[in-house]
Amino acid sequence: MxxxxxxxxxxxxxxxxxxxxxxxxxxxxxxxxxxxxxxxxxxxxxxxxxxxxxxxxxxxxxxxxxxxxxxxxxxxxxxxxxxxxxxxxxxxxxxxxxxxxxxxxxxxxxxxxxxxxxxxxxxxxxxxxxxxxxxxxxxxxxxxxxxxxxxxxxxxxxxxxxxxxxxxxxxxxxxxxxxxxxxxxxxxxxxxxxxxxxxxxxxxxxxxxxxxxxxxxxxxxxxxxxxxxxxxxxRTAPPLTAPAWDPAIEVGGPAGTLRPVVAVAGGPAFTFSYAETTELLAAAGAAVVSVDPLRDPALPAGTRAVLLGGGFPELHAEALGGNTALRAELADFDGPVVAECAGLLYLGRALDGVPMCGRLDHTARMTGRLTLGYREAVAVADSPAHRAGDPVRGHEFHRTVTDPGHGDRPAWRWDGAAHGFVTGRVHASYLHTHWAGHPGAARRLVEAASR
The missing domain is CATH 3.40.50.300 (P-loop containing nucleotide triphosphate hydrolases)
Structure with a gap:
């Protein structure tokens, strides 16, 4: 009760x-x-x-x-x-x-x-x-x-x-x-x-x-x-009768006996995140650590998976490009990687002509057009965060474009079009998602990191 x-x-x-x-x-x-x-x-x-x-x-x-x-x-x-x-x-x-x-x-x-x-x-x-x-x-x-x-x-x-x-x-x-x-x-x-x-x-x-x-x-x-x-x-609001949201219940407890290190991007270039994301990852058994791609020369010791959220990489492109050691490590990193918006741009070959990680075969540039709105998407391929066929609700918010706009294995499909990239153990797209609405993504990433 x-x-x-x-x-x-x-x-x-x-x-x-x-x-x-x-x-x-x-x-x-x-x-x-x-x-x-x-x-x-x-x-x-x-x-x-x-x-x-x-x-x-x-x-x-x-x-x-x-x-x-x-x-x-x-x-x-x-x-x-x-x-x-x-x-x-x-x-x-x-x-x-x-x-x-x-x-x-x-x-x-x-x-x-x-x-x-x-x-x-x-x-x-x-x-x-x-x-x-x-x-x-x-x-x-x-x-x-x-x-x-x-x-x-x-x-x-x-x-x-x-x-x-x-x-x-x-x-x-x-x-x-x-x-x-x-x-x-x-x-x-x-x-x-x-x-x-x-x-x-x-x-x-x-x-x-x-x-x-x-x-x-x-x-x-x-x-x-x-x-x-x-x-x-x-004080005129009546008592709340709903139970408190519980990340452990949402993910069904730890995904295994290991505590894989999951590095989550932060710092001035990667400011878009929801507090519940790291809570879900921790509840699924991850040891969550932060990494600042502007300043950190390497991933944290023992990193088994990487989460690159949203932010403003276009305003920090020179500094991101100048951190060649971390770019090179991410280009070769063989663990699961999930990237949203800023992460998508960072993993590409270049952003406004500045070299990025080169993990994905696209280039990105700023435009004068704002892409904004809710999306109803379906996962196209299996990835570290989603199973093919999973329905997901998300949000787009950017003024950049990538060329090409999607890979041979897209991440999503909505409005009759393909979007994003699934390459090896990388899932990257413009779509921002809130994992409290899709807690299986956190458990799936921790399971992938444990393997």
């Missing part, structure tokens, strides 16, 4: 992207932590960058809640897991994605912020960009609330307020529709992290500046938001 968990929680949402969700969510996490609370940070959707800022603000891993990638049945369990590991949290803050009701394309509300709020039974704190808005802001909030009556908007934070008079006008208008205003941030006070072609700059690439940004966001929220009112709203 599952004991219900009293976990105050709320979802920070907005009518659309660009209203200031990340500013408010990150600032809330940091301000509540300063307040002496243990805060559990979460992000709706497949985003890797925002959780890095959340982790810095909260002092514990930022975790994603994405029904498309992991299945709706795992959302509440993953929230409970994140809120209890490594220590029980006093409150959970969940940052939404895009607009409140924007879900997977063609799937209505599925995988939207509103969908996740319903799955975890949490109230919504709506962040509203009030630029060039007056009393009509109340109509917008009323429409957001009425569009899906099951989504409980418990309060609003006004962002980019122009003046004290503007704030008064907005507060009076929202009082007409009985929506509490829990904070107001002026345009002059707003703090933002730097961004570029795929969103914010990851924390790992600007560590000192990131610390300063998060501290400034904490100051901003503490000065402009009623933290006690936010906590009161979070």
């Amino acid at each position: 599952v004991t219900p968990l009293a976990l105050p929680r709320l979802v920070v949402a907005a009518p659309a992207s660009g209203h200031g969700k990340t500013t408010v969510a990150t600032g809330l996490l940091a301000a509540l932590r300063r307040h002496g609370l243990t805060v559990s940070p979460h992000k709706v959707g497949p985003d890797y960058i925002d959780p890095g800022y959340h982790a810095l603000a909260a002092g514990r891993p930022g975790r994603n809640l994405d029904p498309w990638l992991v299945g709706p049945e795992r959302i509440a369990p993953l929230l409970r897991h994140g809120a209890t590991v490594p220590t029980p949290a006093d409150v959970a803050v969940v940052e939404g994605v895009m607009g409140l009701h924007d879900g997977a394309v063609g799937q209505r509300a599925y995988a939207s912020t509103a969908h996740v709020a319903a799955l975890i039974d949490a109230p919504v704190l709506l962040v509203l960009d009030t630029t060039a808005q007056g009393r009509s802001a109340a109509a917008l909030v009323l429409g957001m609330r009425a569009f899906d009556p099951e989504t409980r908007i418990g309060g609003v934070i006004l962002n980019r307020v122009g003046s004290p008079r503007h704030e008064t006008l907005l507060r009076d208008a929202l009082a007409e529709v009985d929506v509490p205003v829990l904070g107001a941030v002026s345009r002059a006070a707003e703090v933002a992290a730097p961004s570029r072609h795929l969103g914010l700059v990851p924390v790992a690439e600007r560590a000192p500046e990131s610390v300063a940004t998060v501290a400034a966001l904490a100051d901003l929220v503490a000065a402009t938001v009623d933290l006690d009112a936010v906590l009161d709203l979070a």
Whole structure:
């Protein structure tokens, strides 16, 4: 029998992207932590960058809640897991994605912020960009609330307020529709992290500046938001009745008696990862170690398998290419290798003309076109992570292309086309997957490493 968990929680949402969700969510996490609370940070959707800022603000891993990638049945369990590991949290803050009701394309509300709020039974704190808005802001909030009556908007934070008079006008208008205003941030006070072609700059690439940004966001929220009112709203969430997600149960325990070393790429060039990936690998029996392809001259001693996730290798191509010792070792490494996006580019012959590992027979280059979206894929060939025929849901997010786009043995097929490469014991493609939704991948990689 599952004991219900009293976990105050709320979802920070907005009518659309660009209203200031990340500013408010990150600032809330940091301000509540300063307040002496243990805060559990979460992000709706497949985003890797925002959780890095959340982790810095909260002092514990930022975790994603994405029904498309992991299945709706795992959302509440993953929230409970994140809120209890490594220590029980006093409150959970969940940052939404895009607009409140924007879900997977063609799937209505599925995988939207509103969908996740319903799955975890949490109230919504709506962040509203009030630029060039007056009393009509109340109509917008009323429409957001009425569009899906099951989504409980418990309060609003006004962002980019122009003046004290503007704030008064907005507060009076929202009082007409009985929506509490829990904070107001002026345009002059707003703090933002730097961004570029795929969103914010990851924390790992600007560590000192990131610390300063998060501290400034904490100051901003503490000065402009009623933290006690936010906590009161979070406490209206009922106890969680779902069991906590358990990586050991998901993988069925250790894959064998060996503890093979699995090296997972990290550092500034490989910042895209989900916390549950290493937890699943460890539960399957792996000894998980990290490797930074920018700086480490060799794989960790005893490495039996390598996981190369996503990131921004195009911004670090010269340094990656300059680490010739590690490139040569990976070119000859005979253990299983799983590579996603950045890993795919790193394993090729060249990236924007800079030599890479040469393990895969392709070249890659930056383009002006963004490839972005959820994918329903089927594994084409057996590999260290997947069996041929396995259905997998993933996500693409890149501005590069490879030539060719797939090998003689592709990794995946979706939308009637082949994608990626399976060569020997290497599985590489642009597709990002969340292994909490496909825990068999972790067990399969550890089994392959044990052989």
